[in-house]
Amino acid sequence: MTLFLLLAGAALAGCGGPAERVAEAPWGASMKRSVAPPFPLPALTGRVVDNADLLIADQEAQLSAALATTERLTRHQFVVVTLPSLGGRSIEEVGLALGNGWGIGRKDYNDGVLLIVAPNERKVRIEVGCGLEAALTNSEAQAIIDQRILPLFRKGRMAAGIFRGSAAIIREIDEPGVTP
Template sequence: MLLHGCPVAKVTPAPPLPRSVEDRRPLPPLSGRVVDNAHLLSPALSASLARRLAQAQVRTCHQFVILTVPSLAGEPIEQFGRRVGNGWGIGRRGYNDGVLLIVAPAERRVRIEVGDGLRKALTDAEAAGIIRNDILPRFRNGAMADGIDAGATSILREIS
C-alpha cells in the first residue's frame, strides 16, 4: 500500500498500555506540522517551517513535527516526548520514522525525539549536537524562533 508515494506497512495495532497518573494530562491537539502553543514563532516563520516539513515528507516519507509548549507541568520532557510521539502517531506505522522537536521555554528544555526507524539517519549523538550547536546558542541569545528554525534545518538535512 502507498501513501502519497510512500510505502505503508500493514500491522495490527498493539492494545493500549495502562495509563499512569502522569499520562492523564491530555496531549495538546495535533493541528499541523508546526504546533506553536508557546507562541515562539511568527506566523510567517511557522508557515515557512510547515511548508519545508511537508516538502521533506513528500521527498523522504519521514514525518517531522515541531511542538512548542508553554510548560511541561512537571512531566519530564523525555516522557512527554514519547507520549506525544506515540499519541499523535508521528511517523509511519510499522516504520516508526518520525521526528519530534519539542521546546518548553518555561523549563528551558528542548528535545529531539527520534523514531527507531530513523536512528541511523539521525543518531542520538547527532540530535544532541543539533541541540548543543544549532539551537541552544540562539536560545541563549534570546532568539527562540531562530533556534527552532536552525534546529529544523539541521534535522531536515540529517533525515533527507
C-alpha cells in the first residue's frame, strides 16, 4: 500500500506565530460554531464525525463514549473527524477551520484536540489547542502519528489506527496537572 503522508502539529490560532494570520480567532468557545469559516465545514454531529465512513456504528459509539469520558474527567474536548476530501486545501488549513469553526475546547483555556484523517489524500493531523500544548507537544503528536496510527493505516486497518491514536492522545491529555 502506498505510504500514508502525514502532517502533525499544534500551530494554532492564538498561539503565536504564523497561524494567527490564517485564522480569525482562537478555538475554544463551546462545541458550536464560533467563527465564520473560510469555506464550508462538515456539520459537527458529535465527538466523532466520520464523514469518510471509516468506522462502523459500534466503533463510532465506542470511540464517542471514550471521548465523552475523557471530557468529563479532564474537561478537555477531543473530536475525531474523518473527511472524504480536503477539497483542495491543506490539512493544516482544514484543521484550523474545524477547530475555530466548531469551537473545540473551552474558550478561556483553548484546550481542544482534533484528530483529522483524510484517507483519499493519505493525510492525518493532530491539531492541538494552545492550552494543551504542554501536555501534547508537536513531537508527541508526531510520535503518535508515526508509531501508533500510520503502521495500522499502512496495513489497511483504518479503524484500528484511529482507535490506537485516540488512546495515545487521551493518555497524553489525561496526565495529572494538565487540567486547569
